[in-house]
Amino acid sequence: MDRNESKVLDSQETPGNQGIRVVLQILILLMLSVWVFWSEVVFMVQLVRNSSDMAHVAAMPVAIIVLILMRKKELLECITNGSRWGMVLILFGLFFFAAATWPFSYGYARDIALIPLWAGIIWTCGGKKLVKRSLPMLLLVFLSIPIGNRMYAALIIRPETYTIAATAKCVDVLPGIDISVSGTDIFYTSEHNQGAVALGESNRGARLLLCYAAIGVFVVFFRIRSLWRVLGVAVVATAVVFFCNFLRLYFWALIVILTNAEPVNSWPKNISTVISMLACYGICVFLCACKLRLFIEEESKVPHGEIETNHVLK
Amino acid sequence: MYSSRLIKTGKQTVCSVPFLLAAGLLVTAAVGLHPGLKAMSDYYGKKPIDLRISLDQFDPSRLPSLQQGWKYDFYSASEIDIGTVDYVHISFDNQDNTRKLKRAELFITYYNNPQDKVPHTPDVCSRQSGAIVEQMSVITFDVPEWGPNRSSVQARYLIIREKKYKMVDLYLFCVEGKFRYSRNQVRWVLGIPGNQYSYFSKIEAATVFPLNEDPALALETSKTILVEALPILVSEFFPAQEQLKRQE
Numbered sequence: 257m258d259r260n261e262s263k264v265l266d267s268q269e270t271p272g273n274q275g276i277r278v279v280l281q282i283l284i285l286l287m288l289s290v291w292v293f294w295s296e297v298v299f300m301v302q303l304v305r306n307s308s309d310m311a312h313v314a315a316m317p318v319a320i321i322v323l324i325l326m327r328k329k330e331l332l333e334c335i336t337n338g339s340r341w342g343m344v345l346i347l348f349g350l351f352f353f354a355a356a357t358w359p360f361s362y363g364y365a366r367d368i369a370l371i372p373l374w375a376g377i378i379w380t381c382g383g384k385k386l387v388k389r390s391l392p393m394l395l396l397v398f399l400s401i402p403i404g405n406r407m408y409a410a411l412i413i414r415p416e417t418y419t420i421a422a423t424a425k426c427v428d429v430l431p432g433i434d435i436s437v438s439g440t441d442i443f444y445t446s447e448h449n450q451g452a453v454a455l456g457e458s459n460r461g462a463r464l465l466l467c468y469a470a471i472g473v474f475v476v477f478f479r480i481r482s483l484w485r486v487l488g489v490a491v492v493a494t495a496v497v498f499f500c501n502f503l504r505l506y507f508w509a510l511i512v513i514l515t516n517a518e519p520v521n522s523w524p525k526n527i528s529t530v531i532s533m534l535a536c537y538g539i540c541v542f543l544c545a546c547k548l549r550l551f552i553e554e555e556s557k558v559p560h561g562e563i564e565t566n567h568v569l570k
Numbered sequence: 571m572y573s574s575r576l577i578k579t580g581k582q583t584v585c586s587v588p589f590l591l592a593a594g595l596l597v598t599a600a601v602g603l604h605p606g607l608k609a610m611s612d613y614y615g616k617k618p619i620d621l622r623i624s625l626d627q628f629d630p631s632r633l634p635s636l637q638q639g640w641k642y643d644f645y646s647a648s649e650i651d652i653g654t655v656d657y658v659h660i661s662f663d664n665q666d667n668t669r670k671l672k673r674a675e676l677f678i679t680y681y682n683n684p685q686d687k688v689p690h691t692p693d694v695c696s697r698q699s700g701a702i703v704e705q706m707s708v709i710t711f712d713v714p715e716w717g718p719n720r721s722s723v724q725a726r727y728l729i730i731r732e733k734k735y736k737m738v739d740l741y742l743f744c745v746e747g748k749f750r751y752s753r754n755q756v757r758w759v760l761g762i763p764g765n766q767y768s769y770f771s772k773i774e775a776a777t778v779f780p781l782n783e784d785p786a787l788a789l790e791t792s793k794t795i796l797v798e799a800l801p802i803l804v805s806e807f808f809p810a811q812e813q814l815k816r817q818e
Binding site: 277280281284285288289291292294295337338339340342343346347350353354357358359360361362376377380381406409410413414416417437438439440441 | 603702
């Protein structure tokens with residue numbers, strides 16, 4: 257803990273009062289930060305409203321509030337009177353924002369500047385430990401920031417190519433179905449029908465990646481888990497995200513081919529999206545629950561209901 | 571000793587010193603940051619500069635490696651799609667049917683408006699038109715005409731598969747006289763303050779080869795086109811470094 261940070265609550269103040277004070281301070285500063293980032297926030301809201309790729313962002317405030325409520329006790333326990341060191345992060349966020357506006361012009365970097373700024377606000381009002389325990393919520397905020405279309409299109413070339421190729425191969429093994437790939441389009445010929453899969457959707461082979469990641473973060477941090485378990489899930493997180501992305505396209509293709517659905521019908525897409533999101537949730541729950549020896553040993557050191565700061569990520 | 575606790579003595583209040591400092595900073599930023607950045611941008615903002623010679627004056631016969639057995643032709647492109655009227659698109663068709671390489675292309679676009687967006691690159695665009703990007707990497711090569719003093723040039727190296735053929739596509743950007751191979755690198759150079767004028771150009775050389783062939787020969791051809799075209803473009807077409815500098 258830094259020198260300027262007060263360690264304990266004022267003797268005249270109860271944890272509840274301290275919590276209310278810090279929450280008030282944070283809310284006021286968050287509102288001021290939204291004022292600074294007003295044009296970016298408006299742009300993000302418009303983008304989220306117009307893009308099904310970012311629809312999960314609508315659920316993020318609820319998810320963040322749920323996470324806060326689930327760890328309310330732990331958050332209250334670590335509140336201090338704040339620190340001036342948080343100002344450094346706030347200044348860094350503002351500088352980052354300014355540099356990404358002029359002389360450089362990177363819209364995504366401008367939006368991302370919110371994260372250090374908000375971390376700085378939490379540090380300023382509630383102390384360094386509160387920032388540490390707020391990381392899951394900040395991670396959800398990070399995953400809610402939409403990536404610009406051009407940048408996203410360039411980033412997903414490889415994963416989208418592999419996903420489409422894998423989907424085509426997996427569907428091709430089904431009897432009576434021939435598959436061919438042209439660019440990002442998957443064409444099929446079956447005994448009764450022929451056509452294209454996943455028409456009318458851009459980035460169809462790598463969509464909702466941030467949504468799957470957000471589901472994973474929410475599931476992992478829904479409870480306080482050992483650092484080893486969090487790291488274990490983090491290692492396989494990328495694979496889980498891409499597997500769920502593959503599942504979505506695979507089920508979309510299967511539904512279209514087996515039901516002879518019109519290519520522009522939205523229900524195959526909706527069903528496959530729900531399946532893939534449920535799969536993502538299920539896989540993450542399984543990974544969090546599986547009893548690996550390493551996790552059991554680590555977790556057995558923590559008495560039930562207690563938190564041990566040296567190996568528990570809150 | 572500094573204590574962050576109180577403005578009022580004795581009790582915690584909402585208005586602690588760090589909170590007030592942070593609030594003051596954020597209000598100052600909300601009020602002053604945008605106008606300040608706009609003023610900086612207006613003062614130091616870069617201006618457009620035209621080509622020394624229009625790109626449609628580019629003479630394909632000055633590329634020595636594509637003299638014998640190749641026949642060239644100029645193509646037109648959609649100016650709305652490419653976002654500029656300054657471009658040249660040349661196709662070289664191999665007249666010798668026994669050769670494995672049937673066609674090569676050189677496509678150069680030039681942008682000088684600081685508000686111009688760096689265009690999509692073939693790795694993104696080609697997929698939307700039905701091609702599959704099989705390989706994506708970066709290659710480095712020397713341009714002998716520039717001598718040993720100038721550093722090597724890096725270009726994006728793509729192998730793109732169409733239905734009936736494959737293509738080696740090499741592209742790079744020349745931005746304010748510097749060579750870069752990705753859009754973000756271009757945006758970075760465009761953002762660096764200093765020059766009064768700015769421009770960037772995308773230079774793309776593609777060579778078509780049969781589906782089952784090794785790409786080595788096509789890669790060599792694309793590379794040769796760039797090695798021969800770049801010195802001409804830099805020395806005769808693109809603005810010189812001295813022209814870009816801020817006049818005091």
